[in-house]
Amino acid sequence: MRLDVVTIFPEYLEPLNVSLVGKARARGQLDVRIHDLREWTHDRHHTVDDTPYGGGPGMVMKPEPWGAALDEILASGDGTPVLVVPTPSGEPFTQQLAVELSAKPWLVFTPARYEGIDRRVIEEYGDRLDVREVSIGDYVLAGGEAPVLVMVEAVARLLPGVLGNAASHQDDSFAPGAMADLLEGPVYTKPPEWRGRGIPEILLSGHHGKIARWRRDEAFRRTDRNRPDLIERADPAAFDKHDRAI
Numbered sequence: 001m002r003l004d005v006v007t008i009f010p011e012y013l014e015p016l017n018v019s020l021v022g023k024a025r026a027r028g029q030l031d032v033r034i035h036d037l038r039e040w041t042h043d044r045h046h047t048v049d050d051t052p053y054g055g056g057p058g059m060v061m062k063p064e065p066w067g068a069a070l071d072e073i074l075a076s077g078d079g080t081p082v083l084v085v086p087t088p089s090g091e092p093f094t095q096q097l098a099v100e101l102s103a104k105p106w107l108v109f110t111p112a113r114y115e116g117i118d119r120r121v122i123e124e125y126g127d128r129l130d131v132r133e134v135s136i137g138d139y140v141l142a143g144g145e146a147p148v149l150v151m152v153e154a155v156a157r158l159l160p161g162v163l164g165n166a167a168s169h170q171d172d173s174f175a176p177g178a179m180a181d182l183l184e185g186p187v188y189t190k191p192p193e194w195r196g197r198g199i200p201e202i203l204l205s206g207h208h209g210k211i212a213r214w215r216r217d218e219a220f221r222r223t224d225r226n227r228p229d230l231i232e233r234a235d236p237a238a239f240d241k242h243d244r245a246i
């Protein structure tokens with residue numbers, strides 16, 4: 001998968017060199033290209049922002065550098081990418097969207113600063129590309145770089161061969177299928193006793209069916225406590241399917 005990120009703070013994306021994403025890059029599973037938007041400016045101060053039409057506080061990112069950057073990046077690859085525009089006013093970033101994006105061969109991210117990017121840029125590329133305006137949560141950050149780090153990590157761990165054990169994301173919170181969109185329940189490892197606290201006996205029973213059933217019940221309890229909205233949305237048929245499988 002190819003990922004391009006256009007930003008005025010390329011150094012903000014340095015975490016993409018470490019851990020899971022860094023290793024995927026080193027193995028050649030991910031081709032990540034970080035671009036400095038200011039390289040597509042032509043004035044002495046490398047200006048990327050200007051005052052908003054209609055007045056008001058803050059600055060708006062100018063369309064020209066974005067247009068020049070995106071035209072050049074689009075021309076540098078085969079096919080057309082999905083353009084992912086981080087914005088608090090976008091559709092929510094969910095595990096489902098991460099799964100959808102992980103199936104695409106090429107994503108281009110446009111993290112903004114100030115009050116965002118001149119609307120005409122989104123319209124211009126919306127006419128030729130699949131443009132997804134995406135929010136990582138109901139709060140406002142200073143820039144879109146942190147949302148890009150969030151999205152890239154969520155997408156990259158879904159790519160075949162990126163996680164050591166492919167099954168490990170199938171039981172995750174929100175994963176479609178196995179846990180029927182519930183949150184994941186508690187997890188334990190060795191030692192069997194720590195500070196006087198044991199682990200649930202069922203986990204030592206070796207009885208896979210009962211363990212799966214216990215995990216499902218714990219997932220349900222946790223979801224009911226922390227995210228009752230997920231239970232309301234869940235498909236009862238998915239629970240039945242899960243229970244029939246154990």
Ligand code: SAM
Pocket residue numbers: 085086087088089110111112113114115116117134135136137138139140141142143144145147
């Ligand atoms: N004026 C904008 C609004 O109220 O929707 C907020 C602009 S914000 C200060 C600057 C940039 O940070 C946004 O254009 C976007 O790239 C990024 N950003 C901030 N919060 C975000 C969020 N929750 N999800 C995705 N991107 C976000």
